[in-house]
Amino acid sequence: MTSSLFSSLPLNPAQLDALSGLGYAHMTPVQAQSIPPILQRQDVIIQAKTGSGKTAAFAIGLLHHLNPRFFGVQAVVMCPTRELAEQVGQAIRQLASRMSNVKVVMLCGGKPFGAQRDSLQHGAHIVVGTPGRIQDHLQRGTLELKGVTSFVLDEADRMLDMGFADVMAEITAKLPANRQTLLLSATFPDDIKKISRSIQKNPIQITVDAEVAHDEVVLEQVFFEVQKHERNVALLAIFEHYRPANAMVFCNTKKQCAEVARFLREHDIEAAAIHGDLEQRERDQVLLQFANNSCPVLVASDVAARGLDIPSLEMVVNFELPRDADTYVHRIGRTGRAGESGQAFSIVTPPEAPRMRVIEDYLKAHCVCDVLASLDRDPNYELQGAMVTLQLDAGRKQKIRPGDILGALTGDAGLSGGQIGKIKILDNGSYVAIERSALRQAMNYLAEGKVKGRAIKVRRMKAQR
CATH class of the missing domain: 3.40.50.300 (P-loop containing nucleotide triphosphate hydrolases)
Structure with missing residues (x-):
């Protein structure tokens, strides 16, 4: 019987260290069933719903097979939406945090093509993206797939629903025949079975959807x-x-x-x-x-x-x-x-x-x-967010890090750490969540004070439409 502990897996010390640092100890059912064959480079079909732990399952496998010394694309993860792609990319980066020089590049629509092209030219190990943008890079010759050894289709049924069948086929046709293919899908209709037959070799099928749905x-x-x-x-x-x-x-x-x-x-x-x-x-x-x-x-x-x-x-x-x-x-x-x-x-x-x-x-x-x-109704009921989001006009390209914003707000601004929520850094902007009761205090400081020695413009974001 498969042990439910990650320490039982034949992973390198850096991977086990990263898992431990992220709080991973016991495997979910989908992880316990899928990770061993993934580590053995077998093709796998995973039928499981959101929240089952499937992202970590295939990410652990991709990183285990990776050769960090070879700066070429070795793994491609294709997702139906940019939101999912970004979550997958973030998960892979976290799991690779204790490994040296692992570069993950995101290829999604809605982002400048040139910046993605430049990132690929500087070398990438893992590409995570959406079908349309990956296809775009292939057609323009900015993405090379000859070194790919692992290919993941995440939420394949959703990609079919969105009309990406032809794009998926075109991308798959450009991959090396000798590769591992992992197909993840919440459902397993005939169209998904057909795709599996065309791109996988004797896949092992793992189904935990019913178990998750009822438990x-x-x-x-x-x-x-x-x-x-x-x-x-x-x-x-x-x-x-x-x-x-x-x-x-x-x-x-x-x-x-x-x-x-x-x-x-x-x-x-x-x-x-x-x-x-x-x-x-x-x-x-x-x-x-x-x-x-x-x-x-x-x-x-x-x-x-x-x-x-x-x-x-x-x-x-x-x-x-x-x-x-x-x-x-x-x-x-x-x-x-x-x-x-x-x-x-x-x-x-x-x-x-x-x-x-x-x-x-x-x-x-x-x-x-x-x-x-x-239903007993409360006519005076109202619901507001516990936090308020502030948008700052400086980000990664201005050398701003989360610690810089946190330090400014808990230092000169006088906020406690518990009054500051999630911080997100983009290329030319940053977002920080502030407890609603501390909004005025944070705004007053940022209007006059500095973050990392520079004045920062700030505005409060409000819910859209």
């Missing part, structure tokens, strides 16, 4: 049956009764996302929408504020249903039921993760009743229905 702790999964005109009332009632610290509300259309976020803000619930019509910069800023507790409610279309690393999400609401049961499972899978409790609620109108029956068949369980009248 995770979702304390409540309730459906509220209402008339169409009562949908907004039902949403507000759910918030006023359950009073979550944060939540995601899923909608089926872009227009619906914007309208629901506006409705919540009009009722003193701080919310922001994320959907396909937002520019990449706007998407990034919305996700940043949600992740650092500056904006407690994210109203999302299914572009955000997978791949977002959002721990400790208290509540998910389906403002409208999705049209298939698999999407429903992925939506509610955002809460109740890693043994934590969660709540999942769905608003259902009479025409959507057949969708609820499909979900019941899929889950092999009866859906619990309730009525709005059963």
Whole structure:
């Protein structure tokens, strides 16, 4: 039987040191089953949902096989969205933190092509990116794949849903035949089976989706049956009764996302929408504020249903039921993760009743229905983020590091460490989350004081649309 301890794996000391430093001790079920064959360079199919630990599983394998002395692309990880790619890239960098000279390059749309080209020219070991931008670099001759020994398709089913089948095939055709291919997918429809047959050799299939879906702790999964005109009332009632610290509300259309976020803000619930019509910069800023507790409610279309690393999400609401049961499972899978409790609620109108029956068949369980009248509502309820995000006009290219911002705020500005949240450094800008009660104090200092010896312009970010 496979040991659940990472120390039982045949990893080098630097990898084990990094795992220990990051708090990794016991493997999740998907890691215990998949890492041994990955280390043996076998092709593997992993069918598992978000939160199962699959990213660390394949990242550990990629780094184990890497030759840091060869500055050529040896591993490619392809993801459906930029958000997921950035999370995967960050995870790989963290796991490689104790290894010398491992370079990870991100190739995603919405970022300058020239900077990515220059990074590749200086040498890269691992490329993490989205299909369109990877294809772009291949077509322009700025990405060379002849040295690739490991290829990962992460959330392959999502890439198919987004119409990337031809792009995936074109990229795969340019890879060396003698490579390891890892295919990760939350579902395993016929199209994914076909892709596996065409790009993998005798793959080992590991399925933990059912185990994760039923073992995770979702304390409540309730459906509220209402008339169409009562949908907004039902949403507000759910918030006023359950009073979550944060939540995601899923909608089926872009227009619906914007309208629901506006409705919540009009009722003193701080919310922001994320959907396909937002520019990449706007998407990034919305996700940043949600992740650092500056904006407690994210109203999302299914572009955000997978791949977002959002721990400790208290509540998910389906403002409208999705049209298939698999999407429903992925939506509610955002809460109740890693043994934590969660709540999942769905608003259902009479025409959507057949969708609820499909979900019941899929889950092999009866859906619990309730009525709005059963909810005790607080008319004075309001929800604001515990933090506020400040945007600074200096970043990595100005030699600003997280410690510089933290030092300035806890030093001359007089804030305590507990009043400062997540800090994110970009090329020409930085973001820092400040406890709401300390906002004025932080703003007053940054307006007059300095960070690393230079005056910094700062502004408060507010939730968008």
